[in-house]
Amino acid sequence: MKKAIFTLSFLMIGIGFLLAQDKFPSHLWHKGNIYGTDGAVYGGEIKYDLENNLVQLKGQTISTFTASNVTYFELFDEVYGGIRKFFSLPYSLNNDYEVPVFFEVLTEGDEIALLCREYIASDSRNMGGYGMMGAYGMNPFYGPQNMVGYKLAFNYYFVTEGRIEKYSLKKKDLFEMLPGHDDELDIFMRKNRLEHDKRGDLLRITAYYNELN
Known part of the structure; x- marks a missing residue:
């Protein structure tokens, strides 16, 4: 019986981590608009994928756009709040030739603009006396343990005189x-x-x- 309870609790913890991953903005559909390079505007529910530089529009079917045929897209992020804008700009991500890449614009002025690109990073945290099992009272004898989850992280870029430079x-x-x-x-x-x-x-x-x- 105890073994069954232990297994169920461990399973529920795993499900909790999986559900948490679904809360990342790039995993959700948002109300927004996509502005094509041809001047067309597409409105509805959109989802973005910065890793592959894609943005999708959900209607009767799902349409997929690349950074090559989108000038920019904007969305209302209900999780984090506020309107967010992503522009397609030429950039070399891997020290190769430049290709259209989506950047979120955080702020811009006459001198400097601040851009970012989000990504999901693994997050291993030492839980001290509250290890994965200890936190639930199942086994306090394991001592400190590392719990591996995921977090939203960002790379930042400054734009000045038309150049995009990554911030260290x-x-x-x-x-x-x-x-x-x-x-x-x-x-x-x-x-x-x-x-x-x-x-x-x-x-x-x-x-x-x-x-x-």
């Missing part, structure tokens, strides 16, 4: 990407407790930099 997520490189106002940016970041590697904070820092210019 190092603070010193942030000031190189945003030159000329190191002291002002440093004070702004410390005053507002902003980090150099978080999505919302990078958006605020870049928007402030554009105001300075």
Whole structure:
């Protein structure tokens, strides 16, 4: 009987992780519009795949568009809130020749634009005294354990003078990407407790930099 309960609990934990993965924005359908390179506009429920640079439109059938035939698409993200815009821009992802690639635009100004590309990364976290079994009171004798799940992660890019440059997520490189106002940016970041590697904070820092210019 105990073995059956243990097996069921373990199965439910596994299902929980699978369900959690379905909450990522790229796994959901969103209300939005797709703007084709031919000038046509397609509205309805859309789903995007940045890994393969595809966006789909759901109607009576599902239509698939590539970054080559889409200028940009926009959607309302009910999970994370707000309207998000993704533009197709020429870029070399693998140090090869440039191809159309989808980038989400976080903020843009006369000097600098901040783009990003999201991806799903594995996330192994040490649970301390609450291991996979210990958290549920099934077996407290295993001690600290690692639970492997998934998280939403981002690569960030700055655009200046028509060039797209990937950001290393190092603070010193942030000031190189945003030159000329190191002291002002440093004070702004410390005053507002902003980090150099978080999505919302990078958006605020870049928007402030554009105001300075």
